[in-house]
Amino acid sequence: MSEDAVRLEGIDKSFGSARVLSGISLAFARGEVHALIGENGAGKSSLGKIVGGYYSFDTGSLSVFGKPVGHWSPRAALQSGIAMIHQELQLVPELTVAQNVFLGIEANRGGVLSGSEQARFRALDERCGFGLSASTVVADLRIAERQKVEIMRAIARDARVIIMDEPTSSLTADEADKLHRVIRWLRDDGRTVIYVTHFLEHVLETADRVTIMRDGRIVRTGEIAGETKQSLIEAMLGEPADVAFPPLPAPPALSAPKLLEVAHLSSASGLEDVSLEVRAGEIVGLIGLVGSGRSELARAIFGADPSRGTVRIAGEAYEDRSPRQSVRRGIGFVPEDRRKQGLDLVQAVRPNMSLPHLPLVSRLGILRTREERRRTAEMIQHFNIMPGHIDGDVAYYSGGNQQKVLLSKWVYGAPKVVILDEPSRGVDIGARRRIHDFVIELAKGGAAVLLISSELEEVISLSHRGYLMRDGRILGEADCRNLTVEDALFRLFNVDRAADAAALGVA
Numbered sequence: 001m002s003e004d005a006v007r008l009e010g011i012d013k014s015f016g017s018a019r020v021l022s023g024i025s026l027a028f029a030r031g032e033v034h035a036l037i038g039e040n041g042a043g044k045s046s047l048g049k050i051v052g053g054y055y056s057f058d059t060g061s062l063s064v065f066g067k068p069v070g071h072w073s074p075r076a077a078l079q080s081g082i083a084m085i086h087q088e089l090q091l092v093p094e095l096t097v098a099q100n101v102f103l104g105i106e107a108n109r110g111g112v113l114s115g116s117e118q119a120r121f122r123a124l125d126e127r128c129g130f131g132l133s134a135s136t137v138v139a140d141l142r143i144a145e146r147q148k149v150e151i152m153r154a155i156a157r158d159a160r161v162i163i164m165d166e167p168t169s170s171l172t173a174d175e176a177d178k179l180h181r182v183i184r185w186l187r188d189d190g191r192t193v194i195y196v197t198h199f200l201e202h203v204l205e206t207a208d209r210v211t212i213m214r215d216g217r218i219v220r221t222g223e224i225a226g227e228t229k230q231s232l233i234e235a236m237l238g239e240p241a242d243v244a245f246p247p248l249p250a251p252p253a254l255s256a257p258k259l260l261e262v263a264h265l266s267s268a269s270g271l272e273d274v275s276l277e278v279r280a281g282e283i284v285g286l287i288g289l290v291g292s293g294r295s296e297l298a299r300a301i302f303g304a305d306p307s308r309g310t311v312r313i314a315g316e317a318y319e320d321r322s323p324r325q326s327v328r329r330g331i332g333f334v335p336e337d338r339r340k341q342g343l344d345l346v347q348a349v350r351p352n353m354s355l356p357h358l359p360l361v362s363r364l365g366i367l368r369t370r371e372e373r374r375r376t377a378e379m380i381q382h383f384n385i386m387p388g389h390i391d392g393d394v395a396y397y398s399g400g401n402q403q404k405v406l407l408s409k410w411v412y413g414a415p416k417v418v419i420l421d422e423p424s425r426g427v428d429i430g431a432r433r434r435i436h437d438f439v440i441e442l443a444k445g446g447a448a449v450l451l452i453s454s455e456l457e458e459v460i461s462l463s464h465r466g467y468l469m470r471d472g473r474i475l476g477e478a479d480c481r482n483l484t485v486e487d488a489l490f491r492l493f494n495v496d497r498a499a500d501a502a503a504l505g506v507a
Contacts, residue, residue: 003066005030005161005192006051006082011060013046013216015396018387020046021216024060028161028194033187035195035203035224038213038236039428041386041398044196047213048163051194052084053077064161083159085150085167093139097121097132101152124156127185129178143337144171144290151179155186162186163194166399166426168202175290180206198428200229212236233429245461246433246440248481252281252464257314259448260417262301265309269296270472274309278417278448283439285451285463285480287488293472294452295336298419301450302326302333314416327356332410336422336452338399342406345395349385350376352394352405357413379408383434400431407438418442421452436462456485468492 004027011024021043028034028051036044049055050062053074062069064080074084091100098121106117121134130148138146147167154162164183168176176199183193183206195207203210204224212219212235219235256279265274270293278284286294300307303321311318313329326333335341343352354361354372361372376390383404387397394405403423410418420439424432439462442449453459460466460480468475468491475491 003030004028004063005065006194007063008047008051009061009063011047011050011062012058013043013050013055014058019216021050021057024218026211026218026221028192029209030160030192031187031190032208033183033193033195033206035197035207035210036213037197037200037203037210037232038219039400039430041215041401042213042236042428043216044213045165045398046216048084048165048194048196051077051161052082052163054084078157078159081158081160082163083154083157083161084163084165085154086165089143089146089150091138091146091149093137095138096134097136097138097141097149098134100138100149101156103153105157120156124152128152128155128182130175142290144175147171148175148179151182155182159191161192161194163196165196166198167195168197168199176202198426198432200232200429203227203232204229214238236428237430245458246436248283248462248464249281249440249444252279256280256282258312259314260301260450261310261312261315262297263310263312265297265300265307265311267296267300267305267307269293269300269305271296271300271307272472274472274474276467276474278450280416280446280448281443282465283443283449283451283463285453285459285466286469287456287459287466287478287492288469289492290454292469292492294469295421296472297469298333298335298421298450298452302331302419304333327413330413330416332413332415332418334406334410334418334420334423336425338402338406342409343394343402347394348391349380349394349405350390353379353409353412356409360413375412376408379412382411383408383438400427403427403431403435407435411438411442414445415447417448417450419450419452422454423451424453424455424458456488460485460488470494 006028008024008026011021013021024047036047038044046055050057053072053076056072062072098117101121102117118134125132132145132148138149151167168179171179186193197203204227207224209221210224210227211221212232214236258277259280260278263275266272274297286297288294296305299305301311303323303326311321313331318329339345350372353376361368361375373390380388380390385401385404394402424435439449439451451459451463460483463480466478466480466483468478470492
């Protein structure tokens with residue numbers, strides 16, 4: 001570990017007038033897991049993309065294994081032994097898993113493909129332990145499985161430095177543990193892992209060193225030993241921080257109107273006879289693991305996927321369900337994939353917020369630009385979206401600020417029912433706190449909130465009631481005020497705790 005794998009000296013980077021990195025001097029040693037943490041917009045992903053060759057730098061120098069680099073690009077970085085796994089996945093949906101993993105490095109004889117990818121893939125999959133099928137088309141995979149394909153691509157290229165930008169954002173706890181075992185194996189094999197993440201517990205468990213960034217600058221770099229979640233958060237924010245969930249408002253009375261009622265809903269996507277209800281001012285969580293059918297249920301209610309069964313909004317039957325009709329009926333839906341399903345990345349902030357609500361900002365088919373700008377400015381201020389430009393280019397915003405734009409899009413129209421699918425995925429602790437406050441605000445304002453999160457602690461702590469889901473079915477209902485994560489897991493896996501205790505001879 002005496003030799004640096006990557007060294008940066010005095011790196012500055014700007015996009016137009018916006019400075020994203022200032023005076024970055026940092027070394028990544030061989031054979032270490034080095035975490036980069038900070039709030040959204042702190043510059044950690046931009047720094048990772050400079051090392052990976054995706055961004056050029058304005059001033060400063062970059063050395064890789066002791067050699068200064070000149071022209072730098074993703075191809076040059078890969079040739080130098082550096083691979084990057086992006087938060088927004090870079091896969092070809094029409095190709096199989098194996099074809100994506102070995103794309104560009106296929107085995108061949110005289111330029112003719114030899115067709116040996118299956119055996120190579122099996123050996124690689126045994127090393128990673130992901131259990132993926134080589135012949136599955138990537139378009140048919142969930143986000144979690146696609147993330148694993150990206151990880152395998154980097155390992156297949158035998159990269160000596162691997163930059164991982166939010167690699168666990170779409171993985172379950174068990175899958176994240178498997179990934180961390182792979183990361184430790186890479187480190188023990190003498191490779192360097194630059195680990196960009198918002199999951200501080202993962203940093204504490206896996207990293208050897210950590211660099212904390214704020215406003216495009218380095219706050220400090222040091223050994224992970226001695227750090228705590230609280231110390232990391234305070235360094236990120238520059239102030240003491242409360243890591244607890246906000247208090248829930250009192251649950252609504254049984255006489256409160258039922259704004260969302262679902263009865264016997266089934267779909268080709270795997271839902272089977274699902275029934276639930278959410279009252280005005282109530283937050284109801286869908287508690288389940290990846291693949292349990294939570295997102296499919298959200299999409300069916302919103303009309304994004306066809307379904308059979310009954311849905312009622314504020315007591316009225318909702319039959320011909322579609323996204324357009326859902327907006328008209330006062331339903332807001334924040335999907336799990338903000339870039340592909342939630343935002344139009346070729347549009348600015350203002351049209352992203354107003355597009356579903358044009359009747360609110362137009363008259364006789366003519367857009368009232370002044371009203372649109374006023375509402376957008378209010379949303380930017382309310383959510384503290386940075387940068388605070390109503391016509392900002394949302395494609396270049398940090399993940400947390402993109403998520404705030406997406407949330408603003410649905411508050412804009414004051415919905416009666418709000419469906420939130422992974423609202424805090426891939427955001428920093430500061431944005432996460434604001435999103436949690438937003439969930440509470442919705443309930444206090446009288447909306448019915450249906451909340452989905454793969455983090456069981458989050459969905460339980462932010463919900464009055466919860467429905468436990470598995471295999472597209474509702475297993476049961478729970479009062480979240482008296483539910484623990486451990487209890488939820490036992491119920492989800494259908495484990496009889498008393499029987500287990502008796503079998504072990506435990507009273």
